[in-house]
Amino acid sequence: MVRQAHHERDYILNLGMRMQADVTVIGSGPAGLVAAIEASRSGAKDVILLEREEELGGILKQCIHNGFGLEQFKKDYTGPEYAERLIDEIRKTEVRCFLNTMVTGVSANRTVTAVNSEDGVFQVEAKSVVLAMGCRERARGSINIPGTRPAGVLTAGTAQRLVNIEGFLPGKEVVILGSGDIGLIMARRLTLEGARVRGVYEIMNYPGGLKRNIVQCLNDFNIPLYLSHTVTEIQGRERVEGVVVSQVDEKMQPIQGSEKFLQCDTLLLSVGLIPENELSKGAGVELSRATNGPVTAETMETSVPGIFSCGNVSTVFDLVDYVAQTGMSAGRNAARFVAGDWKENGGSVEVLAGENVRVVFPQRYCFRDELTLYVRPAKPIEKPVTLSIAPIEMNIKRLYARPNEMIRLKVDRKKLEKVTEPIQVSIKER
Amino acid sequence: MDNEKLAQTIQGEIVQATGEKVAVSVRDGIAELTGQAGSLQNAVDAGHIAAGLEQVRQVVNDVDYPGKMPVVLPPKISDELTGKEFDVVIVGGGVIGLAITRELSRFDLRIALIERHHDLGMDQTAHCNAMIHPALLTERGTLKWEMNYKGNAMWDEVAGQLDVDFKRIGTLVVAENSDEELFLPGVVDLAKSQNDPEPKVLDRAGLDRIEPGLAPNIKKGVLVWNTGVIGVFELIIAYAENALINGVKFFLNTSATGVQVEDGSIRAVETTRGTIKTRILVNAAGLYSDKIAELAGDRFFSLHPRKGETIIFDKSYQPVRTVLATFSMVGERSAYSKGGGIIPTVDGNLQFGPTAEEVFDRGDVATTSVARETLFSRFAPSLQRAKPHYTKPDRGTIITQFAGCRAATYKEDFIIEPSKKVRGLVHVAGIQSPGLAAAPAVAERAKEIIVEDRHPAENMKFEPRRVRSKHFSELDQRERMELIRSNPLYGHIVCRCEHVSEGEIVTALHGGIAAYSVDAIKRRTRAGAGRCQGGFCMPRVLDIISRESNIDKQLATKNGGKSFILRGKVKQVKK
Incomplete structure (x- = not known):
């Protein structure tokens, strides 16, 4: 079990509920764990990690499938194994972890207010803050499915928790709306547990999740995937009794006459993830409309000096390796910031999404660190494409571009030295 | 006009309007319609036509039509309540039944309330817009109108004593051009004629204080200041907790299935959990009040459920402070409803609604995409025009949509009267919008009827006040500590979006009206009412329900009845 900062408690309760730190990390999913470890390793003295749940690891705890840490550790871990590996590492550092501790506010001057049962309400004044709150799932309300409101409508992630952590089945006859990765993984998981998954229905004309999950979670189990389909009605008074699915046209509007009733007791939603930035807003951090996360520099610094963000709170990544990499950068740079190693330099340039690019991350380049770009294509192009970065004339050839596969590329720092105008990433058919 | 002639007139009017030939008989001012109609709408129209005649006091509409759904009584569960005896039993735990418990507990009476759902206020009360209407749009001379203006004025005291959030935000009627400005004195006259307190006529400076950011072409408006909004879920609990303090007994999950009458007087009410003796029975059964009247052998009106749907926008989108009305919106009112509107909740969320649609099923709470689109296209342009500088309404900001049915009589008026056939039976029926605004006055009227008949002694220990339980999110840091x-x-x-603590959930579970479902917890604490809609906290709330009420997690429900959330365990390893 991770050590709690007991000696700090009397101090908090008796002396004004305030403590100081070099770096405060909010959230202990993969991004937060890696950031805290890296900040500590990079020389930050007091690193405090605040976690609202009773254990470290965030969503990794319920991701019992494999595929974690392939790049970072050259191992194929399950989520809990991967988390355990990071927890083992954090134990070797001086990072102090507060569990069952909910952060209720972050201010622009880097004061974090938190609450738990033992210490009550307390504040941590830090020289630097790392936001690593992750993301939440889009729920029924935000996609407005008409019909009744029975039991049996839940998000794929909630179902994942019920099955993998608590050992309960949320349903026996399941329809899945949306082909996000968690939905695909739950299609397989529920099938293995004896439920009948009637199909995955995706409103877009391409899948939302990774190719490997389509193959391993659906195809291998003969679960059909219906593209350009959506659920247009939920029926059932107390428990879901069925849903109506409809085909949609190119404007994503249901096509009259295509309605089909499917009997089921459960509707799982896997319709997207939204970075969880309520705390960031409170701190005055500028958010990007494209990502719903903070506008971030290559150092992972947000628009507020000394506040960094990493992982899915910044933008929703496909792979834990990407999340970990941003966590590493945020932790290292938070420590640099604390050490005063943050000399003013040549300002910054914007990084923009150009043609056929929905998201490019980070959104700013400040000439302080290596630039690793994460690019999400706007639409599927099943032909050879060129990904080009202006104005440095970097062109990368790829066989295709797909929104469900984020492209990561490192940009040579030397090439960027003389850049004065915005960096723009675009994808063109060859 | 004698009864036969009247019946013929009604029949003729129905044939003319709908083409339906239904049988009509009239006795004691009650018109009874039987026969067959081709559609629900025609059957409802027939009822309205009969009710349109002045000599017709109420309409019993038994006209059959394709798809008609009879009210089916639920089966008996137990006999646990048999042997219990009260002076008054109130059937129905909506805001009306609850307000009546409060008024009657001012007297030395043994009072019980039975409610068919697992929680209170689950039908009309939970599905209303939480608005305390002015009497402006209610037809003068009706009982509904009288209850509306009297009830509206009572809310400051009731909400204050019950510790419920209540704000008089006002209805703001704005003129978008100089032609419309000419109508403003008419609005003032209308409000005055409806007994609303004299409204304020505002110039631009006045408008800016009340509703900043209006379009430059809006130069004048009228503020009907007594329009209020209230925290309706808190109100339900507040009424119930106050009633508990004053000794009222509540029986949830209990449906009335029969009424025992002896020598023309109420003797007992039969329920799914046994027979409760009582001398006074208050029929506050909302959407089923005609059924209760029938069970007591006093069938003199029928209800026809009229569904209303409302869309709600995210908390982050709060474009209006008042109930905002333009003249173009007023023009779109339908025959039997006030037409819905642009209404903020007490928490600031924007609502568009409600719609009005006659439906087959009194329990119909299903939302439709048609209604969503209707509401959005009816109100979004008006709002955008009135507040052009504010972010324009966007379908993507809609966070939820809800629906519920109004308990409408064919007279479209309230019924608050002692039974003409059965002594001790009091009907408080046909209460629909603006029933919430009217509730305190309705309860007072019901009380007067009972007091006049029975002359109960005063309850010297009546406690008018109730203090709400603490909510973490509403406290400052020191109070939290x-x-x-x-x-x-x-x-x-436990709930990260609304900052709801485990302490609040445990308190709700052990409260006087114990909440044993995830939605009941949500109504009491807001856990699960935020951005993620319970995605994060629902499994944790399930844990707490299971632990605190000592039931297997698999028996915990989303919203009572058989709405179980879990469907079994995952595969187990054989030992």
Whole structure:
């Protein structure tokens, strides 16, 4: 079990509920764990990690499938194994972890207010803050499915928790709306547990999740995937009794006459993830409309000096390796910031999404660190494409571009030295 | 006109309007319609036509039509309540039944309330817009109108004593051009004629104070200041908790299935959990009040459920402070409803609604995409025009949509009267919008009827006040600290979106009206009412329900009945 900062408690309760730190990390999913470890390793003295749940690891705890840490550790871990590996590492550092501790506010001057049962309400004044709150799932309300409101409508992630952590089945006859990765993984998981998954229905004309999950979670189990389909009605008074699915046209509007009733007791939603930035807003951090996360520099610094963000709170990544990499950068740079190693330099340039690019991350380049770009294509192009970065004339050839596969590329720092105008990433058919 | 002639007139009018030939008989001012109609709408129209005649006091509409759904009584569950005896039993735990418990507990009476759902206020009350209407749009001379203007004026005291959020935000009628400005004195006259307190005529400076950011072409408006909004879920609990303090007994999950009448007087009410003796029965059964009247052998009106749907926008989108009305919106009112509107909730969320549609099923709470689109296209342009500088309404900001049915009589008026056939039976029926605004006055009228008949002694120990339980999110840091020191469970935040602590959930579970479902917890604490809609906290709330009420997690429900959330365990390893 991770050590709690007991000696700090009397101090908090008796002396004004305030403590100081070099770096405060909010959230202990993969991004937060890696950031805290890296900040500590990079020389930050007091690193405090605040976690609202009773254990470290965030969503990794319920991701019992494999595929974690392939790049970072050259191992194929399950989520809990991967988390355990990071927890083992954090134990070797001086990072102090507060569990069952909910952060209720972050201010622009880097004061974090938190609450738990033992210490009550307390504040941590830090020289630097790392936001690593992750993301939440889009729920029924935000996609407005008409019909009744029975039991049996839940998000794929909630179902994942019920099955993998608590050992309960949320349903026996399941329809899945949306082909996000968690939905695909739950299609397989529920099938293995004896439920009948009637199909995955995706409103877009391409899948939302990774190719490997389509193959391993659906195809291998003969679960059909219906593209350009959506659920247009939920029926059932107390428990879901069925849903109506409809085909949609190119404007994503249901096509009259295509309605089909499917009997089921459960509707799982896997319709997207939204970075969880309520705390960031409170701190005055500028958010990007494209990502719903903070506008971030290559150092992972947000628009507020000394506040960094990493992982899915910044933008929703496909792979834990990407999340970990941003966590590493945020932790290292938070420590640099604390050490005063943050000399003013040549300002910054914007990084923009150009043609056929929905998201490019980070959104700013400040000439302080290596630039690793994460690019999400706007639409599927099943032909050879060129990904080009202006104005440095970097062109990368790829066989295709797909929104469900984020492209990561490192940009040579030397090439960027003389850049004065915005960096723009675009994808063109060859 | 004698009864036969009247019946013929009604029949003729129905044939003319709908083409339906239905049989009509009239006795004691009650028109009874039987026969067959081709559609629900025609059958409802027939009822309205009969009710349109002045000599017709009420309409019993038994006209059959394709798809008609009879009210089916639920089966008996137990006999646990048999042997219990009260002076008054109130059937129905909506806001009306609850308000009546409060008024009657001012007297030395043994009072019980039975409610068919697992929680209170689950039908009309939970599905209303939480608005305290002015009497402006209610037809003068009706009982509905009288209850509306009297009830509206009573809310400051009731909400204050019950510790419920209540704000008089006002209805703002704005003129978008100089032609419309000419109508403003008419609005003032209308409000005055409806007994609303004299409204304020505002110039631009006045408008800016009340509703900043209006379009430059809006130069004048009228503020009907007595329009209010209220925290309706808190209100339900507040009424119930206050009633508990004053000795009222509540029986949830209990449906009335029969009424025993002896020598023309109420003797007992039969329920799914046994027979309760009583001398006074208050029929506050909302959407089923005609059924209760029938069970008591006093069938003199029929209800026809009229569904209303409302869309709600995210908390982050709060474009209006008042109930905002333009003249173009007023023009779109339908025959039997006030037409819905642009209405903020007490928490600031924007609502568009409700719609009005006659439906087959009184329990119809299903939302439709048609209604969503209707509401959006009816109100979004008006709002955008009135507040052009504010972010324009966007379908993507809609966070939820809800629906519920109004308990409409064919007279479209309230019924608050002692039974003409059965002594001790009091009907408080046909209460629909603006029933919430009217509730305190309706309850007072019901009380007067009972007091006049029975002359009960006053309850010297009546406690008018109730204090709400503490909500972590509403406290300042020091109060939070003190609360956590007194009970560490308040330091454990379960719902991250609304900052609801475990302490609040445990308190709700052990409250007077114990909430044993995830939605009941949501209504009491807001856990699960935020951005993620319970995605994060629902499994944790399930844990707490299971632990605190000592039931297997698999028996915990989303919203009572058989709405079980879990469907079994995962595969187990054989030992």
